[in-house]
Amino acid sequence: MEYNRLRRLRSTKAIRDLTAQTNIETKNFILPYFVVEGEKIKSEIISMPGIYRFSIDNLLVDVKDSVSKGIKTFLIFGIEENKTKTGSSAYARNGIIQKVLRALKDKFADKITLITDVCLCGFTDHGHCAIINSEKIDNDTTINVLAKTALSHAQAGADFTAPSAMMDGQVLSIRRMLDNQGYADVGIMAYSAKYASNLYSPFRDIFDSSPKFGDRQTYQMDIRNSNQAMLELEYDIQEHADIVMVKPALFYLDIICKAKQLFNVPLAAYNVSGEYAMIKKLADGNEKLEKALAMESLISIKRAGADIIISYFAKNIGSWISE
Numbered sequence: 284m285e286y287n288r289l290r291r292l293r294s295t296k297a298i299r300d301l302t303a304q305t306n307i308e309t310k311n312f313i314l315p316y317f318v319v320e321g322e323k324i325k326s327e328i329i330s331m332p333g334i335y336r337f338s339i340d341n342l343l344v345d346v347k348d349s350v351s352k353g354i355k356t357f358l359i360f361g362i363e364e365n366k367t368k369t370g371s372s373a374y375a376r377n378g379i380i381q382k383v384l385r386a387l388k389d390k391f392a393d394k395i396t397l398i399t400d401v402c403l404c405g406f407t408d409h410g411h412c413a414i415i416n417s418e419k420i421d422n423d424t425t426i427n428v429l430a431k432t433a434l435s436h437a438q439a440g441a442d443f444t445a446p447s448a449m450m451d452g453q454v455l456s457i458r459r460m461l462d463n464q465g466y467a468d469v470g471i472m473a474y475s476a477k478y479a480s481n482l483y484s485p486f487r488d489i490f491d492s493s494p495k496f497g498d499r500q501t502y503q504m505d506i507r508n509s510n511q512a513m514l515e516l517e518y519d520i521q522e523h524a525d526i527v528m529v530k531p532a533l534f535y536l537d538i539i540c541k542a543k544q545l546f547n548v549p550l551a552a553y554n555v556s557g558e559y560a561m562i563k564k565l566a567d568g569n570e571k572l573e574k575a576l577a578m579e580s581l582i583s584i585k586r587a588g589a590d591i592i593i594s595y596f597a598k599n600i601g602s603w604i605s606e
């Protein structure tokens with residue numbers, strides 16, 4: 284014998300499928316939704332073809348379609364027009380996210396799982412994820428406001444809340460509030476290792492939430508670090524996060540891989556707006572290429588170690604797998 288023949292394991296599709304280590308299933312996917320006030324709205328986001336801003340009536344229709352395609356978990360973002368210095372509409376009883384939660388739970392009850400993004404950048408006039416005091420991030424006031432926001436989501440029907448402001452102590456602050464107010468069953472999916480990435484740019488156009496001064500580098504993670512990401516994850520687990528997240532996904536597969544080896548809680552990866560937009564641009568309307576690129580990227584995220592993937596491609600996966 285002179286050399287090994289690994290090609291035997293690639294000889295037929297059946298053998299390749301038999302020996303494939305990584306499999307994609309719709310049940311591990313979360314689809315984000317962007318919701319606006321109003322009626323009969325379904326407007327496509329220019330930098331993200333195929334992704335829309337929905338008013339609640341049209342959202343109900345689309346969620347039904349997603350459920351029929353095997354996607355049952357949704358990450359809800361509300362687009363608020365009345366932005367203020369303190370972002371107080373984030374926890375209004377009749378805020379956009381709160382209304383969406385009630386409408387969806389009313390119609391779908393436990394057939395769907397609802398996770399809400401808990402942050403202030405979509406609600407503050409300065410666009411930062413935090414309360415600002417004389418141009419400085421006020422961490423400890425912000426985590427109280429985030430807890431109030433998470434509580435208002437729980438009261439409106441959220442199953443999980445997902446703090447994404449990258450404030451120190453945000454997970455513990457929310458956990459305490461939920462427990463004290465009778466929502467011990469509501470979980471936390473923490474945006475734990477969230478990097479100061481340029482891949483969020485299509486998303487920020489949707490919300491017009493780019494910071495009006497400075498940037499997010501004093502709270503989101505420095506892209507050069509990986510040890511610190513492990514600390515962010517570890518501390519969030521200590522603060523009782525149920526699910527932890529790495530974000531973005533594709534440029535951060537090393538972080539996902541390391542996190543999977545170190546921790547035992549479910550690990551989510553956020554395949555962000557810029558990652559979606561890049562594939563859409565490269566495919567440029569070629570559906571076959573788009574499918575192949577999207578599947579390759581999602582399989583890579585799963586292979587790196589993500590248990591759960593948040594992706595704008597989620598709705599297509601069911602049909603792509605069965606083809």
Ligand code: PBG
Pocket residue numbers: 400402404412447448482483484485486487554555556557
């Ligand atoms: C809010 C938030 C952002 C994203 C999710 N939650 C934007 C940001 O931090 O600027 C990005 C999602 C995406 O790009 O798909 N903090």
Ligand code: ZN
Pocket residue numbers: 402403404405411412447448
């Ligand atoms: Zn934010």
